[in-house]
Amino acid sequence: MNQRGRAWIELNLDHLLHNVKQIRNLIPANCAVMPAVKANAYGHGAVLIARALQEAGINDFCVACADEAIELREAGITGQILILGYTSPYQFPDLVSYSLTQTALDISYARLLNDYGQPINVHIGIDTGMHRLGERSDNIEAICDIWRLTNLKITGVFSHLCVSDGRSKAKKTFTLEQIKQFNQLVKALHQRGLGGFKTHIQGSYGILNYPFLRYDYVRPGIALYGVLSSEGDKVAANVDLRPVLSLKSLITSIKTLYPGESAGYGLTYTAAEERKTAAVSIGYADGIPRELSNRGYALVNGHEAPIIGRICMDQLMLDISNIPTVSSGDEAVFIGCSGRREITAAAFADRANTISNEVLSRLGSRLKRICTD
Numbered sequence: 001m002n003q004r005g006r007a008w009i010e011l012n013l014d015h016l017l018h019n020v021k022q023i024r025n026l027i028p029a030n031c032a033v034m035p036a037v038k039a040n041a042y043g044h045g046a047v048l049i050a051r052a053l054q055e056a057g058i059n060d061f062c063v064a065c066a067d068e069a070i071e072l073r074e075a076g077i078t079g080q081i082l083i084l085g086y087t088s089p090y091q092f093p094d095l096v097s098y099s100l101t102q103t104a105l106d107i108s109y110a111r112l113l114n115d116y117g118q119p120i121n122v123h124i125g126i127d128t129g130m131h132r133l134g135e136r137s138d139n140i141e142a143i144c145d146i147w148r149l150t151n152l153k154i155t156g157v158f159s160h161l162c163v164s165d166g167r168s169k170a171k172k173t174f175t176l177e178q179i180k181q182f183n184q185l186v187k188a189l190h191q192r193g194l195g196g197f198k199t200h201i202q203g204s205y206g207i208l209n210y211p212f213l214r215y216d217y218v219r220p221g222i223a224l225y226g227v228l229s230s231e232g233d234k235v236a237a238n239v240d241l242r243p244v245l246s247l248k249s250l251i252t253s254i255k256t257l258y259p260g261e262s263a264g265y266g267l268t269y270t271a272a273e274e275r276k277t278a279a280v281s282i283g284y285a286d287g288i289p290r291e292l293s294n295r296g297y298a299l300v301n302g303h304e305a306p307i308i309g310r311i312c313m314d315q316l317m318l319d320i321s322n323i324p325t326v327s328s329g330d331e332a333v334f335i336g337c338s339g340r341r342e343i344t345a346a347a348f349a350d351r352a353n354t355i356s357n358e359v360l361s362r363l364g365s366r367l368k369r370i371c372t373d
C-alpha cells in the first residue's frame, strides 16, 4: 500500500544538492551558503531539508523566528542558525540555551537584547534602502553604539536587497546603490578598528543577478528549491536549477455532470454539455489558493484537467472529460510533472496572481512529505 495518503509533497533531494552545487559555482570559493529554511523551508519541510543540507556540508542556516530555529536544533542541526526577524524578550533565554544568532533589528532592539544580561551572538541588520528592518547605513554612530553593548557578540553585519530581481536600469541602479552603501559602511567600521565580523547581502536574486559580489555568506531561499519567484523571470547568471518539490493528490470519485447541472459551493460552475468530473482530496487548507476556483488546473495522466467550481477546504473538482482513461486512485499533479507535461511552481502561482514563494510557504501541515530519490 502506498503511504502517500490523500495529498502529499514529493521531494527530490538530488535536485536540492544539485542546486546547492549550482549556487556554489556562482559564488567565490571562500563564500559559504547559508540557506533560508524559514517557513518550514518554503513548505518543503525544514527538518528534512536542513538535515540533507547539513549532510552535504552546509553549516549555516537562516530562519525567520526563534521557534523555527529551536525546531532545527532539536532535530540535530548543529551549525550557526541566524534568526532574521524579531524575537520576543520572553524567548531571549532560548537564544542563549540553544546557541542561536539573533539579528539586531536596530539600535533600540540591540539595547533590549543587551539588557537581557547574558552573552548573545548577533548579526547587525543594516538598512540600505528597503526600509523594513536594520539600522540605517548612514547612521554609523548608532551602529558603533551597538558594538559598545558588552553582552552582544557581533559576528556578522548584513543587509537585504529589495529589487535585485528587477532587470530594468532603474532597479539595477538602485541595487548597486544599496551595495555601495553597504560597502561604505563596512569600510567605515573597519576604519574604526571594528572587525572580526562576516558580511552578507544576497538572497536568491542577489546571487543570480549579481554573482560577482564577494561577501562571506549568501542566503538563498527560493533558488535552492529550484524555483524562480515568477514565471518568465530572467536572470544574469547561467544556472540550471531543478525543482525539488512536487504537489500531488488523488482522484477519489468520478461522476457525470449532465447539461445544466452545477457543481460545488455557490454552484459557480454549470455544465453546458455533459461533463465527466472528478473529486480530488486536496483543498485550500492544504495550500491550493481558493483564487484558483474555476481558474487553475491539474495534470492527470499527462493531460490538463481544469479546476471547476469553488475550491473547498479539503477537496476540489476537476473536469476530466477530455482525458481518455481516468479512474479513482489516479494522481492529480498540481505542481510537478505528469507524462510529458509540467506545471512549475511559478506557473501555478501566476494563475493565482502571486509568486511561487507564497504558494510554497503556505503548503499545509496535513501534506505528507515524501523523499522520492
Ligand SMILES: *Cc1c(COP(=O)(O)O)cnc(C)c1O
Binding pocket: 036, 038, 084, 160, 202, 203, 204, 205, 219, 220, 221, 222, 223, 357
Ligand atoms: C527570505 C529571505 C532570504 C531568502 O530569500 P529568497 O529570495 O527566497 O532567496 C534572504 N534574506 C532575507 C533577509 C530573507 O528574509
